[in-house]
Amino acid sequence: MKHSIAGTSPPQRRRLLFRVTLVLLAAAVAAVGWGCSADDASSGALGVNAGNDGRNSANNGANNGANNGAANNGNAGTNTNNNNGANNGFIPEPEETFNFRAPRSTRNFVFVANTSLDAVAKVDARTLEISSIEVGDRPTVVRTYKPENMAVVLSEGSSEVSVIRAGDATDYVVHMDLPRGMNAMEVSPKGDWALAWFDFNAALADPDTQIGDAPPFQELALVKLKEGDEVVYRATVGFQVLSVAFDDAGEHAYVVTRSGVSIVKFSELTGDTLLPPVAIADVGIEDELEREVAVTGDGRYAFVRSGGLEGINIVDLDSREIALVALDAIPTDLDIVPGANRAMAVVRQTNQLAIIDLPGAISDPESVRVIELGDEPAGQAELTADARKAVVFTAAEERQAITVVNLADGEFQTWPLRKGVKAVAVAPWGDEAVIFHSKQPGEPQPGESQDQLIAKSWGYSLFDIETGFAKLETVPSEPGEFLFTEEGGRQKLYILLNDKARGVRQVEIINMRALSAQSLRLGSPPEHIGIIPNDGDPRIYISQEHGVGRMSFIFEQTGEVRTVTGFQLNSLIE
Numbered sequence: 001m002k003h004s005i006a007g008t009s010p011p012q013r014r015r016l017l018f019r020v021t022l023v024l025l026a027a028a029v030a031a032v033g034w035g036c037s038a039d040d041a042s043s044g045a046l047g048v049n050a051g052n053d054g055r056n057s058a059n060n061g062a063n064n065g066a067n068n069g070a071a072n073n074g075n076a077g078t079n080t081n082n083n084n085g086a087n088n089g090f091i092p093e094p095e096e097t098f099n100f101r102a103p104r105s106t107r108n109f110v111f112v113a114n115t116s117l118d119a120v121a122k123v124d125a126r127t128l129e130i131s132s133i134e135v136g137d138r139p140t141v142v143r144t145y146k147p148e149n150m151a152v153v154l155s156e157g158s159s160e161v162s163v164i165r166a167g168d169a170t171d172y173v174v175h176m177d178l179p180r181g182m183n184a185m186e187v188s189p190k191g192d193w194a195l196a197w198f199d200f201n202a203a204l205a206d207p208d209t210q211i212g213d214a215p216p217f218q219e220l221a222l223v224k225l226k227e228g229d230e231v232v233y234r235a236t237v238g239f240q241v242l243s244v245a246f247d248d249a250g251e252h253a254y255v256v257t258r259s260g261v262s263i264v265k266f267s268e269l270t271g272d273t274l275l276p277p278v279a280i281a282d283v284g285i286e287d288e289l290e291r292e293v294a295v296t297g298d299g300r301y302a303f304v305r306s307g308g309l310e311g312i313n314i315v316d317l318d319s320r321e322i323a324l325v326a327l328d329a330i331p332t333d334l335d336i337v338p339g340a341n342r343a344m345a346v347v348r349q350t351n352q353l354a355i356i357d358l359p360g361a362i363s364d365p366e367s368v369r370v371i372e373l374g375d376e377p378a379g380q381a382e383l384t385a386d387a388r389k390a391v392v393f394t395a396a397e398e399r400q401a402i403t404v405v406n407l408a409d410g411e412f413q414t415w416p417l418r419k420g421v422k423a424v425a426v427a428p429w430g431d432e433a434v435i436f437h438s439k440q441p442g443e444p445q446p447g448e449s450q451d452q453l454i455a456k457s458w459g460y461s462l463f464d465i466e467t468g469f470a471k472l473e474t475v476p477s478e479p480g481e482f483l484f485t486e487e488g489g490r491q492k493l494y495i496l497l498n499d500k501a502r503g504v505r506q507v508e509i510i511n512m513r514a515l516s517a518q519s520l521r522l523g524s525p526p527e528h529i530g531i532i533p534n535d536g537d538p539r540i541y542i543s544q545e546h547g548v549g550r551m552s553f554i555f556e557q558t559g560e561v562r563t564v565t566g567f568q569l570n571s572l573i574e
Contacts, residue, residue: 090307092290093332093348093379094395094422102481102528103543103551104144104151109166110532110541111151112549113139120153122166123551125532125539128564133171136160141184145191145225146533152194152225154178154185161185161196161223163230174230176223181215184241187225189250193266194223197241197255217241220255220262222269233269237262238277247299254295254302254317261293261302263317280304280315282322294336294343301358303343305334312345312354314362323362327354327370332396333380337387344407348379348394353405371410376403385430389465393421395438402435404465415468417461418454426465427484427491432512434493435461435470436479460495462515471515477504483529484512487538487556494540494554496526507542509554523563524550531556 103112110123119132120139136155139162143152149166159180165172183206184199198215220235238257245254253264260277280293280302290307295317304313311326312334329349336343341358353371360367379394392403392412398420405412419437426433440455448456457474464470477499485492493510497519505525510517524544532539540554552563 090330091396092307103530103541104142105530105532105541106144106146106149106151106166107533107535108149109151110530110551111142111144111153111164111166112543112551113142113153114549115139118155118157120151120162120164121549122151122164122171123541123564124168125534125541125553128553128562130564130566131171133162133164133173135162135164135173136175143185143187143194145187148191150191150225152185152187152223154182154196156183161194161221161232163223163225165227172227176230176232178221178223178232179216179219179234182221186244186246188253188266189246189248192225192250193253194225195244195253195255195264196221196223197244199242200240201242218257220264220275222264222273224269234272235262235264236274243293245295247295248297249299252299254299256293261295261315261317263299278302278315278317278320279322281306281309281313292334294334296336296341296358297339298341301341303334303336303356305331305345312343312356314356314358316362323365325354325356325361325365325368328352335381335383337383340387344381344383344390346378346381346392348396351376351378353378353381353390353392353407355407369410371405371407371412373403373405373412376412376414377401378403380424381405382424382426382433384426384465385428391424391426391433391463391465393424393435395420395422398438402463402470404468413468415463415470417470418472419459419461424463425482425484427493427512429486429491431465432491432515433463433465434482434495435463437461437472439478462493462510462512462517464515469515473508473517475508476502479508480526481529483531483540485531485538485540485556490556492556494529496529496542498525498527500525505544520554520561522552523565 103110108125112121114121115138118137119134122131122133135153137157139153139155141154151164153162159178161176161178163174178196181198182196183202185194185196187194197220217240218236220237220241222233222235224231237255238259240258241255243256251266255262257277260279262275262277264275281304292305294303300317302315302317304315307330310330311324312331314323314325327347329347331345332348333346334343343356345354351373355369377394377399378392379396381390381392383390388407390405390407392405400417400420401414402417402421403412403414421435422438423436424433437459439458442456444453444456458478459472459474460479461470461472475497477497480496480498483494491512493512495508497504497506505522506519507522507526508517508519522544524546526542526544528543530541532541538556540556542552544550548566550565552561554561
């Protein structure tokens with residue numbers, strides 16, 4: 001273990017020396033998906049997930065960042081509803097993916113990993129001063145704990161973890177060795193532990209990762225973050241760690257693997273440990289199929305959705321018993337209702353929503369309530385903040401419609417749209433949503449009809465959930481990461497647009513009450529967006545592609561924009 005105190009202007013030198021819902025897609029397929037951004041509770045990123053990626057729900061309060069998304073009446077081996085998804089024609093819904101490598105913020109700072117210089121840039125939101133903190137070789141993953149201005153950095157090249165407690169004048173830094181091959185990491189909700197593991201799917205997407213270097217498929221690193229008592233323990237878990245989630249109390253972690261869920265009890269950790277997984281499916285269900293696992297907030301149950309199962313498995317994580325809630329077809333989406341032992345499953349083939357309450361559904365499967373949506377499109381659903389309504393849609397086919405379902409009485413209303421749906425994000429205050437649209441091939445041509453122009457353009461709609469009013473905005477490039485904010489009654493949405501070939505480098509700033517948008521052109525192509533609370537005077541930060549690093553800050557209260565260039569050089573404020 002190495003301790004250091006870093007000042008605000010450390011030497012620039014190279015070292016010779018890396019939401020509570022999870023979607024697990026076990027087939028190794030490339031992903032180009034929609035998913036949660038890595039920094040803030042109301043942020044996200046756009047695309048289409050075609051394969052084996054984790055989803056962290058858009059709940060960074062339970063972590064919404066994380067972006068960050070995630071889902072047998074009988075005994076093991078006796079389930080007659082297990083179908084082989086490779087042969088039954090089941091087509092999964094395109095799903096979200098999680099971006100591990102975006103900058104991260106704490107209460108007053110932004111931390112940006114600089115892989116080429118083996119350092120982390122710390123940007124002070126109050127002064128825009130930049131300092132560089134030396135970490136391990138090739139830092140790639142940054143995680144933060146906002147209340148303590150703490151950042152945890154994983155350096156893949158030297159298999160190290162660095163714990164940084166940022167201060168105004170000095171930074172307390174601890175470096176510790178990790179097991180080789182770790183490339184993913186999460187920090188617990190209480191900021192007392194970090195968990196690191198090897199993410200095979202992230203490695204596939206990273207051209208710099210040498211997967212052939214004997215990766216640790218069944219090893220987890222448990223990093224104790226208590227100041228002055230930092231230590232790394234090793235845990236053996238099930239085969240291939242896919243994602244990690246935490247209970248609401250932050251007392252346990254749930255490590256989802258292809259062979260089940262390994263449970264970490266932080267209060268019992270005193271050294272290296274063995275954590276055999278709890279099975280989450282019958283042996284007959286192929287582990288190569290699409291699978292989604294969601295753990296209830298109290299950590300008692302796991303809901304499991306599989307591409308080979310006509311229903312939802314409910315796993316009692318204490319007793320290890322598995323019960324099946326049979327449905328009419330294979331579900332395509334699964335969501336946990338926050339604050340309740342309740343799940344909602346969407347079945348696209350039959351256009352149904354199933355509401356599953358525990359523990360009643362285990363002893364009485366007939367208690368499961370099914371809402372029939374008739375001919376309306378249903379493949380995925382997004383819950384409002386109060387969990388009273390669900391916004392239902394499908395991204396698997398071109399359907400220019402969206403449905404709002406009242407979950408209390410099952411009443412629903414379908415509203416027409418101008419374009420097909422790619423993804424939906426509901427604002428954290430729950431009254432509005434943004435609908436990201438699919439795009440037809442080709443570019444708009446002179447003389448084409450209005451409908452043709454719209455179909456071939458990228459776009460999003462601002463959607464009022466209560467009235468069904470939708471305002472279409474066409475944009476010059478595919479929408480990227482986005483961020484909802486709510487400051488002083490001003491409810492806003494920020495969306496990044498980036499197309500280097502066409503010179504598009506801008507952020508859409510949207511007043512969600514008026515559903516009006518304006519564009520702000522940036523100096524460089526934008527990559528990531530997040531928010532720094534800054535003790536009640538929040539800053540929006542937008543990191544950009546630039547040779548020496550560039551970040552723009554939007555002051556939420558005044559709208560002022562300032563840009564910092566040169567993360568590893570003397571700062572230049574424009």
